[in-house]
Structures are given as C-alpha cells and as structure tokens.
Amino acid sequence: MSHASPSWVDFHCHLDLYQDHLGVIRECDARRIATLAVTTTPKAFARNVDFALGSPYVTVGLGLHPQLVAERSDELPLFERLLECTDYVGEVGLDASPRFYASFQQQRRLFDRILRACSEQGGKILSIHSVRSVAWVLGSLEENLKNPTCIPVLHWFTGTKSEAHRAIEQGCYFSVNAEMMRNAKTHALIRFIPEDRLLTESDGPFVQFGERPARPSDMPETVGLLAAIKNTDSAHLAEQVLKTLRAIQSIEPAVREGKQRSLFKQP
Numbered sequence: 001m002s003h004a005s006p007s008w009v010d011f012h013c014h015l016d017l018y019q020d021h022l023g024v025i026r027e028c029d030a031r032r033i034a035t036l037a038v039t040t041t042p043k044a045f046a047r048n049v050d051f052a053l054g055s056p057y058v059t060v061g062l063g064l065h066p067q068l069v070a071e072r073s074d075e076l077p078l079f080e081r082l083l084e085c086t087d088y089v090g091e092v093g094l095d096a097s098p099r100f101y102a103s104f105q106q107q108r109r110l111f112d113r114i115l116r117a118c119s120e121q122g123g124k125i126l127s128i129h130s131v132r133s134v135a136w137v138l139g140s141l142e143e144n145l146k147n148p149t150c151i152p153v154l155h156w157f158t159g160t161k162s163e164a165h166r167a168i169e170q171g172c173y174f175s176v177n178a179e180m181m182r183n184a185k186t187h188a189l190i191r192f193i194p195e196d197r198l199l200t201e202s203d204g205p206f207v208q209f210g211e212r213p214a215r216p217s218d219m220p221e222t223v224g225l226l227a228a229i230k231n232t233d234s235a236h237l238a239e240q241v242l243k244t245l246r247a248i249q250s251i252e253p254a255v256r257e258g259k260q261r262s263l264f265k266q267p
C-alpha cells in the first residue's frame with residue numbers, strides 16, 4: 001500500500017505522554033503529519049513502536065532523556081542493543097539546569113557513548129536536548145559524532161547567536177516549536193538560522209498551545225509563526241520544511257543497504 005507524501009513535519013513529539021495517544025496518531029495519519037515520536041527511556045521504545053505500527057506517518061525515536069539519566073543509566077546497554085533497529089534517536093542530550101546538574105558528569109559520559117555508538121553504525125538522525133549546555137553538546141558532537149551520515153537536530157535551541165553559528169558550521173539542524181517562538185528574544189536567532197536548516201516540532205504535550213497541550217496537528221499554525229519571523233509566506237515555508245526533511249533523510253541511503261528511508265517510516 002502506498003501513502004501520500006507528508007504535508008507537515010513534527011520532528012519532536014512525546015506521543016506516549018498523551019492520554020489519547022492513539023487519537024494523536026489518527027490525526028497524524030489524517031492530516032499527513034510526518035511525526036517523530038521521541039521517547040525518554042529505552043524501555044519505552046518497544047511500546048511506542050507497537051502504537052505506531054500501523055501508521056505511515058509516525059516514526060519512533062530511541063531515547064534516553066538527560067533529565068532521567070540519574071535514575072535510568074542502567075538502561076544504556078538496552079539502548080545500545082536497540083540502536084540497530086532504528087535510524088532515529090531521541091530524545092538524548094544534556095541538561096545543566098540546577099535541578100539536573102548533580103547528574104551532569106554522568107549525562108556527559110552517557111551522551112558521549114550514545115554519540116559514538118550512533119557514529120559507528122552511521123545513518124542516524126538525532127533529536128537533541130541542550131538546556132543550558134549548548135557548548136558542551138556541540139563539543140560532544142564534534143568529538144564523538146564524526147560520521148557524516150549522522151545528522152544532529154537541535155530541539156528547542158536556546159543558545160547564543162555565536163553558538164548557533166558554530167552549530168550551523170558543524171552541520172546541525174534545528175527544530176522549533178510555538179512556545180519558543182512566542183518569546184520575542186528568539187526571533188533574531190531564528191532569522192539567523194538558514195531556512196534550509198529549520199524543522200518544526202510540537203514538543204507536546206510539554207508545550208502549551210493556547211489553553212491546551214500542543215499536538216502535531218498544530219504544525220500548520222507553527223509553520224505560520226515561523227514564516228512570519230522569517231518574513232516569508234507560509235506555503236513556501238511549509239514546502240521548505242518538507243524539503244529539509246527529505247534532504248536529511250537522504251544524506252546517505254547507502255548505509256541502509258540501498259533502502260531509502262521511505263516517507264518517514266522505519267524500514
């Protein structure tokens with residue numbers, strides 16, 4: 001069965017944290033939203049793959065969230081075993097905010113190991129958390145993710161303009177959400193990032209969209225917000241985001257033994 005190409009991209013959504021996750025998947029299918037369902041622990045991966053099995057638009061990322069590293073570091077071997085099953089990795093990264101600072105050194109060790117494992121296998125697309133730790137994240141990527149077939153996507157980037165410059169030079173992409181764009185301080189940063197390095201995300205259900213948690217179906221409005229900041233029209237930007245998704249998916253299809261990453265679906 002073939003499916004129509006996606007119309008929208010939600011590159012970072014915590015699908016398993018919605019009470020009606022099956023309803024969210026139905027929305028993704030009905031509105032053709034290519035959605036990356038990030039997970040926070042390797043144990044959650046299999047369950048998420050089960051949810052998404054029938055959906056041509058939802059793909060599951062293998063994650064180990066930096067805020068959970070203190071309790072879940074023993075799941076690293078499971079992460080390493082599952083890594084071969086997927087091209088998508090997330091949510092991973094570092095968090096140096098006060099609440100999680102106690103585990104920061106441990107987070108760094110785990111993140112480095114994750115990046116090295118991704119680099120060894122090649123062909124991975126990563127959704128990366130970098131709260132108060134952009135310089136560390138970029139340093140780790142430079143050191144450990146040397147395989148050019150791996151693509152880092154910085155989710156909810158909050159670094160400085162010079163850090164954004166460094167990230168762009170290192171080949172990073174950026175996924176932006178509505179809450180991020182509501183803060184006018186980010187506008188100059190978003191204008192600085194080239195259009196072909198930007199993806200959209202909901203980061204639902206953590207991010208609020210008006211009075212309710214954000215959903216993948218908010219992507220048309222999110223694209224509209226992004227287009228206004230970039231001073232371009234929404235239809236153009238929607239097309240650009242899809243083009244960017246296709247570009248990162250086809251960086252090195254040879255590593256999948258000639259198998260193209262179809263639409264947005266795991267092989």
Ligand SMILES: [Zn+2]
Nearest residue numbers: 012014091203
């Ligand atoms: Zn997240």
